[in-house]
Amino acid sequence: AYKRFSELLPKEERENACSVRLPKSQILTLPELRANPFRHRICQVFSTSEYGDDSMSFEDFLDMLSVFSDSATSDVKSHYAFRIFDFDDDGTLSRKDLEKLVNCLTGQGEESQLSNAEMEQLIQNILEESDIDKDGTINLSEFQHIVSRSPDFARCGGLQR
Amino acid sequence: SSATLRILASMPSRTIGRSRGAIISQYYNRTARLRRRSSHPPLQQLCRAARPSLRQYDLETDPARATLEDKRSVLVKELLSLSPSQCSHMLLTVPLSLAEKRTLRQELSRQRGPPRQQAQHQAPSSPCGWSKDYIILVSLGRGSAQQPRGLWYRLWPRCSPQAPSPQGCRDLWYRLLSLLLAAQPWHYALKQISGRFGSSVLSYFLFLKTLLMFNIISFLILLIFVVALQAAYPPASVSPQPFTGLELLTGAGCFTHSLLYYGYYSNVTLNDPCTFSPNGSVFPLTAPLLPYNMPLAYVFSVGVSFLVTCALLVYSMSQSFGESYRVGSSVGDLAIKVFCAWDFKVIQKRSVKLQCENICTQLKELLAEQRSRSRSLSLCQRLKHTSVLFLAWALSLSMVLGCVLAVHYFSEHMHAVTRDSGRWQQEAILLVLPLMVSLLNVLMPHLYNFLAMWEKHDSPVAEVYVAICRNLILKMVVLGLLCYQWLSRRVICSTEECWETCVGQDLYRFVVMDFVFTLLDTLFGELVWRLILEKRLKRKQRPEFDIARNVLELIYGQTLTWLGILFAPLLPAVQTLKLLLLFYIKKTSLMQNCQSPSKPWQASHMSTIFITLLCFPSFLGAAVFLSYTIWSVQPSETCGPFQGVETIYMSGKTWVRVLEKSNPNITWLTWVHHHLLENTFLLFFVSGVLLAVIYFNIQVVRGQRRIIHLLKEQIANEGEDKKFLIQKLHSVYEQRER
Numbered sequence: 001a002y003k004r005f006s007e008l009l010p011k012e013e014r015e016n017a018c019s020v021r022l023p024k025s026q027i028l029t030l031p032e033l034r035a036n037p038f039r040h041r042i043c044q045v046f047s048t049s050e051y052g053d054d055s056m057s058f059e060d061f062l063d064m065l066s067v068f069s070d071s072a073t074s075d076v077k078s079h080y081a082f083r084i085f086d087f088d089d090d091g092t093l094s095r096k097d098l099e100k101l102v103n104c105l106t107g108q109g110e111e112s113q114l115s116n117a118e119m120e121q122l123i124q125n126i127l128e129e130s131d132i133d134k135d136g137t138i139n140l141s142e143f144q145h146i147v148s149r150s151p152d153f154a155r156c157g158g159l160q161r
Numbered sequence: 162s163s164a165t166l167r168i169l170a171s172m173p174s175r176t177i178g179r180s181r182g183a184i185i186s187q188y189y190n191r192t193a194r195l196r197r198r199s200s201h202p203p204l205q206q207l208c209r210a211a212r213p214s215l216r217q218y219d220l221e222t223d224p225a226r227a228t229l230e231d232k233r234s235v236l237v238k239e240l241l242s243l244s245p246s247q248c249s250h251m252l253l254t255v256p257l258s259l260a261e262k263r264t265l266r267q268e269l270s271r272q273r274g275p276p277r278q279q280a281q282h283q284a285p286s287s288p289c290g291w292s293k294d295y296i297i298l299v300s301l302g303r304g305s306a307q308q309p310r311g312l313w314y315r316l317w318p319r320c321s322p323q324a325p326s327p328q329g330c331r332d333l334w335y336r337l338l339s340l341l342l343a344a345q346p347w348h349y350a351l352k353q354i355s356g357r358f359g360s361s362v363l364s365y366f367l368f369l370k371t372l373l374m375f376n377i378i379s380f381l382i383l384l385i386f387v388v389a390l391q392a393a394y395p396p397a398s399v400s401p402q403p404f405t406g407l408e409l410l411t412g413a414g415c416f417t418h419s420l421l422y423y424g425y426y427s428n429v430t431l432n433d434p435c436t437f438s439p440n441g442s443v444f445p446l447t448a449p450l451l452p453y454n455m456p457l458a459y460v461f462s463v464g465v466s467f468l469v470t471c472a473l474l475v476y477s478m479s480q481s482f483g484e485s486y487r488v489g490s491s492v493g494d495l496a497i498k499v500f501c502a503w504d505f506k507v508i509q510k511r512s513v514k515l516q517c518e519n520i521c522t523q524l525k526e527l528l529a530e531q532r533s534r535s536r537s538l539s540l541c542q543r544l545k546h547t548s549v550l551f552l553a554w555a556l557s558l559s560m561v562l563g564c565v566l567a568v569h570y571f572s573e574h575m576h577a578v579t580r581d582s583g584r585w586q587q588e589a590i591l592l593v594l595p596l597m598v599s600l601l602n603v604l605m606p607h608l609y610n611f612l613a614m615w616e617k618h619d620s621p622v623a624e625v626y627v628a629i630c631r632n633l634i635l636k637m638v639v640l641g642l643l644c645y646q647w648l649s650r651r652v653i654c655s656t657e658e659c660w661e662t663c664v665g666q667d668l669y670r671f672v673v674m675d676f677v678f679t680l681l682d683t684l685f686g687e688l689v690w691r692l693i694l695e696k697r698l699k700r701k702q703r704p705e706f707d708i709a710r711n712v713l714e715l716i717y718g719q720t721l722t723w724l725g726i727l728f729a730p731l732l733p734a735v736q737t738l739k740l741l742l743l744f745y746i747k748k749t750s751l752m753q754n755c756q757s758p759s760k761p762w763q764a765s766h767m768s769t770i771f772i773t774l775l776c777f778p779s780f781l782g783a784a785v786f787l788s789y790t791i792w793s794v795q796p797s798e799t800c801g802p803f804q805g806v807e808t809i810y811m812s813g814k815t816w817v818r819v820l821e822k823s824n825p826n827i828t829w830l831t832w833v834h835h836h837l838l839e840n841t842f843l844l845f846f847v848s849g850v851l852l853a854v855i856y857f858n859i860q861v862v863r864g865q866r867r868i869i870h871l872l873k874e875q876i877a878n879e880g881e882d883k884k885f886l887i888q889k890l891h892s893v894y895e896q897r898e899r
Contacts, residue, residue: 035513036505048258063259068505079256085500098499105503106524107517114521118528122495125531129496132873133880143500150501 021055032068037104041084078144085143092137098123172883185232188255192239237268346370350748355506358706358751359516363506364768365708366744371772372719373740375473379466379726380733386462387730388420390453396427411588412669417662421669421731424662424800430454456802456812460791463727467784470723474776481769495527515756553616557609557631564601564635565642571597572646595667595674598639602675602717603682606632606710629709629770636717637778643671644724644786648794659800665728668721672732675718676739683746687754706755711747712771716779723783727790 024043033039043054046064056064066072067080086093087100099119106113114122130138130146138146240248248269252262347370355363402417418425430452502520507513572594579587609631613624647664690704722736792810796803806812821831836843 032505032508035508035510037513037517038503059259066259073254075254076256081500102499102524105499105517106521107514114524118525121528121531122499122524125495125528126499129494132876133883134877135880135884146496147500150497 021057022061024054024056027056027061037107038084041087045080045083074148075144078147079140081147082140082143092139093143094137095123095127098126098138184255184257185236188251189232189236189239192236192243192251233265233268237265237272240265240269241272347744354748354751356508357512358755359504359507359512361708361767362706362751364771365706365711366748368712368768368771369715369740369744369747371477372715372775373737373744375470375719376722376733376737376740378469378473380731380737382466382469383462383726383730383733386458387426387455390458391426391455392420394427396425410670410673411591412666412673413588413591417666421729422662422665423728423730423802424659426459426730426802427455428802428804454816457816459730459802460809460813463730463787466726467723467787471780471784474772474780478769478772478776481772484769495524495531498523498527549616553612557612558634560605560608561631561635561638564605565638568594568598568601568639568642569646591666592670592674595670598643598671599674599678601639602636602714603678605635606713625709629713629774632710632713633774633778636713636720637782640717640720640724640782648786648790659797661728661797661801665725665732668725669729669732669735672718672721672725672735672739675714675721676743679714679743680746683750687750691754703754703756706751708767713774716771716775719775720779720783723780724786727787 024047027043028034028039033042036042040054042064043056046060046067047054047056048060067076082093085097085101087097088094093101102119102122103113127136127138130142132142132145240251243251252266255262255265257265347366351363351366354366412421416422498520502523504516507516575590575594579590606628609628613628647667650660687704687706694700694702694704718736718739722732725732791808793808796806796809798805803809803812806815817831817834820827
């Protein structure tokens with residue numbers, strides 16, 4: 001992982017890789033993140049930069065890899081998945097978050113997006129199925145409950161290295 | 162109102178994801194529960210409550226920072242009281258950043274003991290130290306199977322072993338593990354496949370790998386205990402016939418009297434010292450002679466390889482069941498689909514786009530299905546739908562019957578023809594029946610696909626299951642007919658003296674033909690079809706990789722191998738070779754010609770189904786066939802290890818009697834043999850116990866479902882209470898303001 005991190009840095013900063021922050025544009029050139037529709041959120045979630053420019057240090061990079069590895073527990077994976085899906089960072093998945101999530105999943109093309117009526121129906125169904133305390137949003141515990149029912153999450157929620 | 166929403170938004174349950182203090186408190190709770198379960202003396206209760214409360218919410222202000230330190234120290238104290246492995250497992254599962262975990266760990270090691278402090282308190286600022294910490298944090302407590310593979314491999318050259326011996330042993334262990342992981346076969350190929358096609362196609366290749374492992378194990382057992390020894394002491398053999406290329410296909414000719422088949426194996430004790438003393442002298446020769454009872458070895462090796470395969474199958478089946486079955490998971494398809502559908506393993510741009518389209522199609526289908534379900538069908542439509550279903554099933558079952566009768570009459574006809582034709586023609590004619598059966602196995606699934614297109618099912622998943630069912634019924638019924646023909650020997654091998662060799666040859670031919678037809682199917686179904694689609698019809702779409710059909714072909718081939726182990730001990734070797742070649746051919750064809758399947762596939766569900774299908778019709782059928790052959794069929798008089806015995810089972814029985822006579826101390830063995838293996842009471846008892854266990858488990862699951870339902874209701878009620886209270890508080894506050 002250290003090698004991969006230092007490869008992304010320009011040559012003059014390579015010896016000092018531990019304390020340098022990698023800009024977001026460089027991180028997005030990683031093959032695993034290049035085509036991923038969630039790449040911006042991933043960078044936002046794992047970056048601990050105070051300036052909000054989503055740059056990542058080596059520690060953040062390691063954090064990201066450890067969460068996405070096959071041996072992270074489903075607790076950790078679901079925790080970070082929740083944070084990635086929470087587009088407005090308010091701690092819950094509201095209707096807007098769910099809408100953005102579905103749009104990310106179905107792709108950017110015009111034909112592959114759901115119509116408004118379908119989106120409404122979908123979000124209504126999701127909330128019915130997963131919102132246990134009926135407050136209109138999905139919090140972390142409800143998310144973890146839903147995700148624990150699907151054995152595919154642990155398998156698919158990992159970047160194979 | 163907006164004020165209510167603002168308050169709700171800052172409730173602990175909503176901000177637990179982002180606040181470090183809250184996470185630490187939550188894990189303090191979990192650790193305390195764990196510790197209490199392992200019955201240590203309880204820690205005295207702290208006055209500051211460990212549950213997050215509304216007061217301690219802002220991380221930026223200083224008082225909160227003090228509480229964070231407090232919480233951290235409390236958690237560290239809890240962790241100290243756990244065992245080291247539990248402690249590292251707990252650290253592994255805490256969703257905190259690496260920096261936090263490192264601080265926690267340093268605290269722990271500092272409090273654990275000063276002597277070890279020197280080794281770990283080097284405060285490494287080099288990436289090496291960080292990475293080691295990271296490896297330890299991430300990989301401990303998880304076992305060796307699933308480590309972040311490439312990571313160690315790459316980190317290792319940079320880390321110089323600077324640590325003293327307790328670290329040194331661990332370093333050596335990690336080095337060994339990383340070497341083992343890097344040596345896994347086909348690691349890069351599987352990564353390529355999953356990167357382009359996703360987890361569902363990957364499950365086919367993993368299944369192939371599992372089958373390969375089963376075959377290699379059976380082959381090794383038979384090789385060591387039967388084949389190698391017989392090869393070292395060859396019996397007096399017939400003059401070998403010249404090798405022509407046809408033998409590879411028919412298995413007859415010069416292969417007939419070779420290690421490949423049952424007839425070659427001798428029925429005497431190999432290397433028996435009784436036959437070797439020339440003058441009746443008892444002086445030991447220079448090399449010690451070890452007598453080896455070949456018939457016993459033969460039947461025991463076959464039995465042991467079946468037992469080992471059975472144990473491995475049941476183990477992998479229970480593992481995949483454990484992964485894919487969940488209590489109370491009947492509802493929630495859409496939410497699960499939305500949250501868990503994204504396969505992060507896919508990295509190529511084109512595949513990502515395809516995946517997006519697939520997800521969109523699946524969501525649309527599910528929504529449409531839901532809409533149509535909510536519209537209740539009229540009686541007339543329902544009747545029509547049921548009658549169409551009934552007709553389709555009747556048609557497919559009658560097709561199966563037709564195929565079976567065709568195979569039966571065809572084999573009789575072939576037998577009649579072989580009786581009067583030359584030797585070359587005879588050998589070639591032997592190939593015709595396997596050819597016909599393989600042809601049926603390849604063509605019928607396509608017919609079933611057409612049938613499925615005519616009858617529209619409720620959901621695409623049901624379509625897949627129905628297709629698998631029908632194909633399976635066809636294959637199993639045809640195999641059943643063939644088994645009956647082999648054992649009754651009224652049509653096939655009726656003229657041979659050594660019928661076991663003949664049956665073994667037949668099975669060999671079936672395996673080879675199956676391989677040839679799989680190759681042809683790949684060639685025509687994928688390569689030629691893609692060329693047609695591209696050149697003639699000018700469509701961008703490529704043929705899909707049909708997972709269900711390919712997996713059923715693998716299961717069919719494996720069933721043939723298991724059926725034939727008794728008659729041709731080297732058949733697992735043939736199957737191993739076939740699977741190896743199949744892997745590379747299928748992979749190449751997949752990469753060049755196919756696109757990922759658009760039908761919904763829950764990869765883990767499917768793997769469970771594949772393993773179950775392998776176990777139940779396939780392995781069980783082969784085991785029943787083997788048991789019947791061993792118990793009730795008379796072996797041939799003139800060849801093989803069981804010449805002249807009544808049944809193969811009798812030879813085992815006679816051996817036990819001989820053993821008893823030779824050594825009176827082992828009477829318990831015969832007692833065990835007589836009362837446990839031959840008495841049917843044991844079977845009833847074991848079935849009774851099994852049924853009781855199953856009933857108990859069903860009741861437990863039912864109780865759990867009821868509790869889940871009650872708890873859900875309770876949570877919904879509490880949510881209502883919360884909103885009510887906040888509104889009430891607001892109204893009281895507003896009143897007071899006025």
